[in-house]
Amino acid sequence: MTQTTATSRATVHGYPRQGAHRQLKKATESYWAGRIDAHTLLGTARELRLHNLTQLRDAGIDEIPSNDFSFYDHVLDTAWMLGAIPERHLAAVPDTTSTAGRLDRYFAMARGTADAHPLEMTKWFDTNYHYLVPEIGPGTRFTLDPGKPLGEFAEALEQGVQTRPVLLGPVTFLLLAKDPTGTEGFRPLDLLDQVIPLYADLLRRLHEAGAQWVQLDEPALVTDQPAEVLAKVADTYATLAAATARPKIVVASYFDRLGDALPVLATSAVEGLALDFTNAAAANLGGLAAAGGMPGKRLIAGVVNGRNIWAADLSAALSTLGTLLGLAGSVDVSASCSLLHVPLDVTLETGLDPEIAGWLSFARQKLDEIVTLRRGLTEGRTAISDILHTNQSRLASRAASPIVRVPAVRDRVAAVTDADLHRISPYATRRQAQQGRLRLPELPTTTIGSFPQTQELRTARAALRAGTLDHAAYRDAMRAEIRAVIAEQERIGLDVLVHGEPERNDMVQYFGEQLTGFLATRHGWVQSYGTRYVRPPLIVGDVSRPAPMTVEWAAYAQSLTERPVKGMLTGPVTMLAWSFVRDDQPEGDTARQVAVALRDEVLDLERAGISIIQVDEPALRETLPLRTADRAAYLDWAVAAFQLSTAGVRDDTQIHTHMCYAEFGDVLAAIIDMDADVISLEAARSAMAIVADLARAGYANEAGPGVWDIHSPRVPSVEEIVGHLRTAVGAFPPGRLWVNPDCGLKTRGYPEVRATLANLVEATGHLRARP
Numbered sequence: 050m051t052q053t054t055a056t057s058r059a060t061v062h063g064y065p066r067q068g069a070h071r072q073l074k075k076a077t078e079s080y081w082a083g084r085i086d087a088h089t090l091l092g093t094a095r096e097l098r099l100h101n102l103t104q105l106r107d108a109g110i111d112e113i114p115s116n117d118f119s120f121y122d123h124v125l126d127t128a129w130m131l132g133a134i135p136e137r138h139l140a141a142v143p144d145t146t147s148t149a150g151r152l153d154r155y156f157a158m159a160r161g162t163a164d165a166h167p168l169e170m171t172k173w174f175d176t177n178y179h180y181l182v183p184e185i186g187p188g189t190r191f192t193l194d195p196g197k198p199l200g201e202f203a204e205a206l207e208q209g210v211q212t213r214p215v216l217l218g219p220v221t222f223l224l225l226a227k228d229p230t231g232t233e234g235f236r237p238l239d240l241l242d243q244v245i246p247l248y249a250d251l252l253r254r255l256h257e258a259g260a261q262w263v264q265l266d267e268p269a270l271v272t273d274q275p276a277e278v279l280a281k282v283a284d285t286y287a288t289l290a291a292a293t294a295r296p297k298i299v300v301a302s303y304f305d306r307l308g309d310a311l312p313v314l315a316t317s318a319v320e321g322l323a324l325d326f327t328n329a330a331a332a333n334l335g336g337l338a339a340a341g342g343m344p345g346k347r348l349i350a351g352v353v354n355g356r357n358i359w360a361a362d363l364s365a366a367l368s369t370l371g372t373l374l375g376l377a378g379s380v381d382v383s384a385s386c387s388l389l390h391v392p393l394d395v396t397l398e399t400g401l402d403p404e405i406a407g408w409l410s411f412a413r414q415k416l417d418e419i420v421t422l423r424r425g426l427t428e429g430r431t432a433i434s435d436i437l438h439t440n441q442s443r444l445a446s447r448a449a450s451p452i453v454r455v456p457a458v459r460d461r462v463a464a465v466t467d468a469d470l471h472r473i474s475p476y477a478t479r480r481q482a483q484q485g486r487l488r489l490p491e492l493p494t495t496t497i498g499s500f501p502q503t504q505e506l507r508t509a510r511a512a513l514r515a516g517t518l519d520h521a522a523y524r525d526a527m528r529a530e531i532r533a534v535i536a537e538q539e540r541i542g543l544d545v546l547v548h549g550e551p552e553r554n555d556m557v558q559y560f561g562e563q564l565t566g567f568l569a570t571r572h573g574w575v576q577s578y579g580t581r582y583v584r585p586p587l588i589v590g591d592v593s594r595p596a597p598m599t600v601e602w603a604a605y606a607q608s609l610t611e612r613p614v615k616g617m618l619t620g621p622v623t624m625l626a627w628s629f630v631r632d633d634q635p636e637g638d639t640a641r642q643v644a645v646a647l648r649d650e651v652l653d654l655e656r657a658g659i660s661i662i663q664v665d666e667p668a669l670r671e672t673l674p675l676r677t678a679d680r681a682a683y684l685d686w687a688v689a690a691f692q693l694s695t696a697g698v699r700d701d702t703q704i705h706t707h708m709c710y711a712e713f714g715d716v717l718a719a720i721i722d723m724d725a726d727v728i729s730l731e732a733a734r735s736a737m738a739i740v741a742d743l744a745r746a747g748y749a750n751e752a753g754p755g756v757w758d759i760h761s762p763r764v765p766s767v768e769e770i771v772g773h774l775r776t777a778v779g780a781f782p783p784g785r786l787w788v789n790p791d792c793g794l795k796t797r798g799y800p801e802v803r804a805t806l807a808n809l810v811e812a813t814g815h816l817r818a819r820p
């Protein structure tokens with residue numbers, strides 16, 4: 050058995066990029082608005098990187114990563130580094146001799162320009178972070194631009210810090226890419242042989258610059274991969290390892306178990322592996338033991354959860370590390386993945402109950418946990434006994450807290466029966482009841498819920514928080530907005546209206562702030578995409594609803610119009626997916642509690658005269674487990690939670706749901722089981738392909754495929770929308786089709802919204818006249 054030496058190191062895979070006050074967001078948006086120049090933006094970015102460097106060094110992190118910074122997204126950075134830049138973006142910003150030119154071309158790829166649509170954006174594995182999908186066709190020619198990783202390595206070295214550059218690995222990069230030409234039989238991975246030499250070249254240059262280790266991230270290997278891809282993994286790392294002048298290589302996996310890829314990498318010539326020992330601990334430990342360990346290799350052990358905010362159980366983590374010592378040449382301590390996915394610092398939350406604060410660990414606190422565990426590993430438990438003691442008492446305080454377990458909530462959930470999961474009548478019967486009540490035209494038009502979140506709305510909310518605006522005045526401001534949004538929709542001629550969600554800071558946080566068991570943060574920002582951030586609430590204990598959450602706004606909106614106004618709620622699965630969940634009970638149990646609370650809200654809306662209630666589940670597909678084998682169990686509780694929250698209504702109350710940001714192919718059966726009367730789905734980017742998929746899968750309720758890609762400021766023409774609708778009508782019974790955008794309009798501006806919705810109504814008119 051190999052014994053570890055004192056070389057065990059504390060490290061992380063990456064650190065949040067934005068700064069404690071979201072300086073990067075503010076500087077970047079200022080640059081876009083022309084308020085600051087490129088030089089100033091680069092200066093802010095450099096300051097933030099150096100600040101992180103100091104913070105990690107002062108915390109005692111022995112090996113600090115570099116190249117984890119990004120102006121927008123690290124997958125986009127990789128596409129840029131490899132020269133995989135679409136023609137339209139080269140043409141949109143032809144001159145990149147200046148710094149501003151390079152930035153502008155980079156941002157053109159991310160956000161598009163008037164003439165060049167952006168790269169597609171999609172979910173990063175099962176997280177709420179989004180990356181830009183590289184476009185790689187048979188004709189793509191790669192060229193290396195190593196400026197960013199080399200520059201960020203040199204920048205840290207100047208400060209006396211020898212960092213470990215972090216790069217997205219070639220296999221994952223290509224697996225995440227798509228072929229924009231749709232060439233038959235071609236996959237981006239076919240170009241692996243062209244990409245590997247560029248990585249080899251980059252490794253050589255990093256070596257020349259003084260790098261001793263480099264980290265290549267291959268998270269795609271925690272998803273099921275065929276033997277043929279695993280063979281390519283073996284070849285790739287054999288080739289890269291064969292280069293003579295290079296840093297040592299650690300291949301990083303995270304978010305799930307490495308599975309079949311583990312033996313491939315453990316027996317490859319790379320010097321190290323990073324594995325996730327949080328959720329995937331048992332499987333990775335078993336896999337490692339089965340592979341005969343990785344003697345002589347460096348293991349970076351992700352024992353601190355990089356995806357959640359709970360203080361680690363240090364004693365348990367230390368035991369895991371102890372086991373690992375026998376399975377690798379050396380064992381380093383890290384978080385399970387980049388700390389990008391958690392908020393920065395608990396100590397910024399000054400309003401928090403100190404007892405609860407002790408249960409929590411954000412990115413900055415995780416550094417301390419990692420450093421402590423490294424000490425415990427090298428110096429023994431006694432060296433950290435005081436910290437272990439405090440840690441145990443905090444874990445005990447959490448386990449015993451009356452906030453965490455509320456008997457009344459548990460009794461209520463225990464009383465749920467199977468009958469509560471099903472509507473009174475089947476869809477066909479409900480349809481008649483709903484048609485009788487709603488009297489909607491064919492191809493009813495509607496929107497997904499939110500209207501633009503204007504600066505005035507955010508300022509009013511900030512003033513309410515600051516105490517400079519009182520509740521009555523805030524309520525008046527929101528009511529005025531609802532009046533304006535209703536009037537706007539009547540003018541445009543939509544059939545089913547929404548109140549516009551002006552009162553919501555975020556579709557999850559807003560409910561989290563009103564449910565017991567949830568805790569909101571003030572500064573807990575986490576990057577969702579580009580410069581857009583969210584503050585996920587923390588689910589700390591049993592969930593209940595002390596009072597109605599949306600009824601007043603919905604009833605007010607309905608009082609202003611004869612047309613139906615949709616009630617608007619966020620579903621239980623999405624409430625969990627976009628919060629930090631408790632780790633002391635199965636997620637299905639937490640989802641059930643949220644579902645019961647939402648069920649009460651749904652029934653209150655129905656009682657208030659709301660005839661259509663939408664329960665959004667945009668994250669249902671996102672949190673689908675990465676390994677196929679784990680999916681059925683997830684879908685069981687996820688679908689049941691949605692049913693429980695919605696099935697209590699009368700036949701003539703119409704339930705809608707909405708999904709976006711995902712490929713739905715994997716969840717078609719779940720969509721059918723959810724049994725919503727109407728589902729609206731993102732579809733514009735995939736040319737309505739989803740409607741044919743739904744029809745083929747036997748979906749027999751109503752569907753609204755999105756006809757407007759709301760991620761882009763473009764205004765689609767009437768003809769374009771008519772085209773989408775004709776495709777939809779050709780693939781799905783028109784009597785069961787709705788017309789709507791892809792998603793909510795909160796990030797859009799009023800000029801585009803007015804113009805596009807008018808086009809949408811006009812296009813629908815054409816279809817109704819000449820189906």
Ligand SMILES: Nc1nc2c(c(=O)[nH]1)N[C@@H](CNc1ccc(C(=O)N[C@@H](CCC(=O)N[C@@H](CCC(=O)N[C@@H](CCC(=O)O)C(=O)O)C(=O)O)C(=O)O)cc1)CN2
Binds near residue numbers: 177554578581796
């Ligand atoms: N949770 C979540 N995940 C999601 C989505 C979503 O809607 N919610 N949609 C998809 C895409 N993701 C998105 C994520 C964020 C935003 C977004 O617009 N975020 C805003 C913040 C939204 C917010 O919390 N707004 C607060 C204001 C926050 C703020 O900046 N406050 C200032 C002060 C107020 C001011 O003067 O602006 C501060 O605290 O410093 C509010 O309206 O009340 C941003 O980054 O700019 C959009 C889409 C998928 N995942």
Ligand SMILES: [Zn+2]
Binds near residue numbers: 667707791792793
């Ligand atoms: Zn959406």
